[in-house]
Amino acid sequence: xxxxxxxxxxxxxxxxxxxxVILVISLLTYIIPSGEYQRTQKTVGSLTRTVVIPGTFEKIxxxxxxxxxxxxxxxxxxxxPVSLEGFLSSIPRGMVQTADIIFFIFIIGGVFGILQRTGxxxxxxxxLLHFFRDSAALLTIVLMTAIAIGGSTLGMGEEFIPLVPxxxxxxxxxxxxxxxxxxxxxxxxxxxxxxxTTNPFTVQIAQGIAELPxxxxxxxxxxxxxxxxxxxxxxxxxxxxxxxxxxxxxxMPDDDFxxxxxxxxxxxxxxxxxxxxxxxIAIFAFILYAVQAMGWWLSExxxxxxxxxxxxMIICRLPLDEATDAFVKGMEEMVxxxxxxxxxxxxxVVLNDAKVLDTxxxxxxxxLQHFPNYVAxxxxxxxxxxxxxxxxxxxxxxxxxxxxxxxxADVLGLSRQAAVFAFTCGDGFxxxxxxxxxxxxxxxxxxxxxxxxxxxxxxxxFLQLIxxxxxxxxxxxxxxxxxxx
Numbered sequence: 001x002x003x004x005x006x007x008x009x010x011x012x013x014x015x016x017x018x019x020x021v022i023l024v025i026s027l028l029t030y031i032i033p034s035g036e037y038q039r040t041q042k043t044v045g046s047l048t049r050t051v052v053i054p055g056t057f058e059k060i061x062x063x064x065x066x067x068x069x070x071x072x073x074x075x076x077x078x079x080x081p082v083s084l085e086g087f088l089s090s091i092p093r094g095m096v097q098t099a100d101i102i103f104f105i106f107i108i109g110g111v112f113g114i115l116q117r118t119g120x121x122x123x124x125x126x127x128l129l130h131f132f133r134d135s136a137a138l139l140t141i142v143l144m145t146a147i148a149i150g151g152s153t154l155g156m157g158e159e160f161i162p163l164v165p166x167x168x169x170x171x172x173x174x175x176x177x178x179x180x181x182x183x184x185x186x187x188x189x190x191x192x193x194x195x196x197t198t199n200p201f202t203v204q205i206a207q208g209i210a211e212l213p214x215x216x217x218x219x220x221x222x223x224x225x226x227x228x229x230x231x232x233x234x235x236x237x238x239x240x241x242x243x244x245x246x247x248x249x250x251x252m253p254d255d256d257f258x259x260x261x262x263x264x265x266x267x268x269x270x271x272x273x274x275x276x277x278x279x280x281i282a283i284f285a286f287i288l289y290a291v292q293a294m295g296w297w298l299s300e301x302x303x304x305x306x307x308x309x310x311x312x313m314i315i316c317r318l319p320l321d322e323a324t325d326a327f328v329k330g331m332e333e334m335v336x337x338x339x340x341x342x343x344x345x346x347x348x349v350v351l352n353d354a355k356v357l358d359t360x361x362x363x364x365x366x367x368l369q370h371f372p373n374y375v376a377x378x379x380x381x382x383x384x385x386x387x388x389x390x391x392x393x394x395x396x397x398x399x400x401x402x403x404x405x406x407x408x409a410d411v412l413g414l415s416r417q418a419a420v421f422a423f424t425c426g427d428g429f430x431x432x433x434x435x436x437x438x439x440x441x442x443x444x445x446x447x448x449x450x451x452x453x454x455x456x457x458x459x460x461x462f463l464q465l466i467x468x469x470x471x472x473x474x475x476x477x478x479x480x481x482x483x484x485x
Contacts, residue, residue, distance in 0.1 A: 014444070018346065029354035036058060037362075042208075108305045114326045156193075157193055195425075207417075210405075212420065231461075381473055425473070
């Protein structure tokens, strides 16, 4: 039987893949013109972001030199393409810039190691699987909806990385494969993050920068969220049904799906487990409240998770040495996942070094203004989708593009809400597929799913999601009243 396109390609290890992307972009900095916008500080809620100032773009001449090929050479009033030194140091500098995320992942990985050692997680999962033993589909709907709501309302993403092994166990116990297990958490989180209702890191920042009333489009976004979740859950359930019908229908049919290194022996749900679960939920709820009301960010959130681990250790009377071993083991399992985030940031590092990112944004805005408003709106969606490859950060992309897209919407006769909607959809849905997304690549590494296998699974869904986004965007252009429902 002839092999399909996805079966013929072989993607290298994630570190090799990201390093190759950085190398290609470094070489392109010798060709792409350099330019820069002036920037200023803007506070949205409790978050302060550096945003561009529209109308301030200036081209910057290139500084080419033989020495500059090897070492970074600074010249007044000029931009230097990325040197060999700049390329090699981009990954370490990316890790420095994402140190808060990296250590956040390490810490919550360690805390989940403690929670697993107490037996609470396994006991709760077994109860859930027993309760839903006759309806794997219903369990899928419940889990995906709960995760998606967290992504849509609170912008949760990195917080779910340590949960990947747990969802793989759930998938295996239900009779599915690795892809299904990762989809339960990865797709649900991304769908919620993209179909954002109150996401503070995308919707609220973008609306604040665009000088719009916060969350006055909640009805329209809620309808969109429901449509997106219906499509996604049905997509996952159809895939699961194919595997139930014949395991050979799995995208990874030769995978033995060995989860024996995770203890899943029969564990009774004890009073200590219940108290630990209640305490963990309460602490987690307070963390989410503090992010919204008290301006907490990754350092404070990590401290909250540490408290969760300490409380679990005390309630379950876990010996200190055993808790420490569990914490270290949990962090060890996060090594690749955490470091991937730093590798991915290296792409943005080289773009900023050569000052070519602003040129790309300026050129795109210039092209869009020559099209009718309904075409330009769809162009914004495409542009934000492509740009997320280079800036896989919701708040970061909002800070760079919204100061330009908001006034461009005025020129085109579009609602600024349409520009924000194009941003949230373009930024969010592409996170399911771009190899520069640190969260995606970290989860794939934990799930031991090759990138090309995941793309084979998710590409048809991604295209459908973009199509639905385009339809909703088109409706909003024809009937601007939808933003005030």
